[in-house]
Amino acid sequence: MKHLVLFLSLCLIGGLLLSGCVAAGGTIKIGLQGPMTGDYALEGQGFEKAVKLLVEQTNAAGGINGQKVELLVEDDKGDPKEASLVADRLAAKKIIAVIGAYNSSATEPASAIYNREGILHITPSSTATRLTQKGYQNFFRTAFLDDRQGLFAAEFMTKVLNAKAIALLHDNSTYAQGLAEWTKKYLEERKANVVFYDAINPKDTDFTATLTKIKAANPDVIYFTGYYAQGGLLLKQAPQVGLKVQWIGGNAMNNPDLIKIAGIENAKGVYVTTEPLPGDLDYPEAKKFIADYKAKYGSEPESVWTVMAADAYRVIEQAIKATKSTDPKKLAEYLHKDFKNFPGITGPILGFDEKGDRLGTIHKAYVINEKGEFVPNPKQP
C-alpha cells in the first residue's frame, strides 16, 4: 500500500514536470494587465473576460500556427506604482506580448518597462496623447485619440448637416478643450466657417449671457464638447434667449441625465458624437463576439473598452499568424508596415501609424429621439 502511494505520487510529480516542460516549450505567453480591483474594476474584469473568451476559442481551434496560447492575468489596480511591479512580473515570465493597462497613468510606467524588455504592448483604452510620443517601436493602441472624435464631428457637421456657420463651445477642461481645438482644426481644413469659439465656466448655472453672445454670431450648428450637466442647462436656456439652432454634443454629453436636466422638449433632436455602444456595432465580427460573450457570461460586454481589448488580442493573433513568428520585434514591424484593413470587432482597423496610433475612426452620431433615448442617427458621414 505504502509503495503504491509512493509510486503514484512519483508518477504525478513526473507527469507534472513533463507537462510543464511541454508547456514551456510549446505555448505562446500573452500577458494582460488591468484594474481587476479598485475604482475601475469593472473595466479590468471586462478585459479579462473578453480576452479569456478569445484565447479559449483560439486554443479550441488548435492554437496559433499549432501553438497553444497561455494567458497570464495581473491586477494593477489602476495604480501607476502597481502597474510597474506588474509589468516587471509579467516580463520575468517571458511573455511575448501584453494587453493593457486600462488608464493612461497606469499604462505609461508599464510601457517603459515593456519597451525596455522588448515586449509587444497594446493598450485597448488609454487615450493620453503623450503615450505614443515616446518613440516606442513596440507600443500600439486599439483605442482612438480625442482628435479622431474631432475629425468625425467635423465630417458630420460639414457633410451630413451641411453646416454653414458653426459655433464651438467647451468648458476649459483638458478633455473638452482638446476636443474643441481638434474639431476647429479639422473644420478649418474643410474650409468650414467657425463663427464662435469660446468656453463656459462649468461652475455656473446661468448661461443666458453666453447664449446671447452665440445668438449674435448667428450659427446654424453648435458643437458643445463639455459634460452633460452644463449641456443640459445650455439646451434648456437656449429657447429663453430665443436661440433656435441645431445642437451637437461630444461623448461626455452621452448620459441619460442630459434629458432630465434639459427636458425632453429641449433635448429631442440633439446629436452626440460618441464611440458606439457594444450592442450597436453592426460588423459580423462584432455580432459573433457579442453573442459568444453573452453565451459565456450572461451579459453584454461591460463597455466599448471591453471590445477594444478583444481587438487588441486579435491584432496580436493576426500578427503571429501572418509573420509565423513569436519575436516581438518582427510582430511590431509587421503591425507598423504590413498590417492593413483588418476586420476588427470595433470596426475595420485600417492600420497603425508610425507612432502606433490606430488609423481611421469608429465614432458615430447618435440622436435623441422623442422618448429621450440615444439612438444611432440614420445618416452617418
Place this chain on the structure above:
Amino acid sequence: MELLVQNLINGLTVGAFYALVALGYTMVYGVLKLINFAHGDLFMWGAYLGWVGLSLVMLLGLPPGVWALVPIIVLVMVTVALFGALIERTAYRPLRSAGRLPPIVSALGAAFILESLARNLFGASYKTYPGWAEVAGSFTVVGSVTMGLMQVIALVMSLLLMAVLYAFVNYTQVGTAMRAVSLDHDTSRLMGIDVNRIITLVFLIGPALGGAAGLMVAVRYGSFDFTLGWTFGLKAFIAAILGGIGNIPGAMLGGMILGIVESLGAGYISPQWKDVIAYVLLVLILLVRPTGLLGERVAEKL
C-alpha cells in the same frame, strides 16, 4: 441695441437671485458683525427641500402642477428659517463674546456640515426638478429680445420679497428695533429691546429668504447639486460687500450690478473671461468706495 437689452434682462434675472441671497449675509452682518458663511448652504438646502416637496407631491399622487410650488415655497421658507435659528442658537450664540475669529470658524464649520449633510443624504449626482413644476415658454419683448416666462416670475418674486423686507425693516416697530440693534446692542437693551429675540428674528428672516431663493433658482434652472451653495453663495457674498455690507438696499443694488456686469462681460467680450472682467471692475469700485456703494450711510444700517 437689442443685444444690449437682452444682456440687461439676463443680468437682471441673475442679479435678482444674487441680491436675494445677499440680503441674508447683509442682515446678519448688520446685527452681529459676523459673516454667516453657512448662509450659502442654507440657500442650497432650500433647493433640496423644494425637491423633496415636489417628490412628495408625486409620491402622494397629488395632481402635478405649478400650484404645488405655493405651499412648498412656504414650507421651505419655514424649514430653512428654523435651520438658520438653530445654527444661531448652537453655533453662534455661545461664541458671541469670544471675539471675531471663533464665530467665523464656527460659521465655516456649519457651512461644511450643511454641505456634507446634503451630499450624504441626497447623493452627489445632479438633482432635477420635474418639468411640470415650471412655467415653460418664452415671449418676445421687443424685436429679437426674448425672455423666458420663468425668468419673469423669478425676477418679480425676488423684487417682491425684497420690497416686503424693506418695508418691514423701515416701517414697523420690530424693524425699527432691528435697526437699533444693528447700531448698538447695549443701548438697545437699555431701550427695552430684547436683543437676543431680534437676533433670532434676523436668523429666521435671512435664511427664509435664502431658502426661497434656493427654491426659485432650482425651479428657474431645473438642476443643481450640493455645491450650489458655494458658487452662488460666494457671488451673493461679494454682492453684499459691493453694495455695502450691513445695508439692505445696498445688497439689492450690489446683486443687480454684479449680475449685469457679468452678463455684459460674457455677452460682449467673452464668456470664459466674464468673471475676470466682473471682478476687476468690482475691485476698482471698492478702491474708490471701500465701504461699498451704499455703505457709508450709517443711519440706515441694519
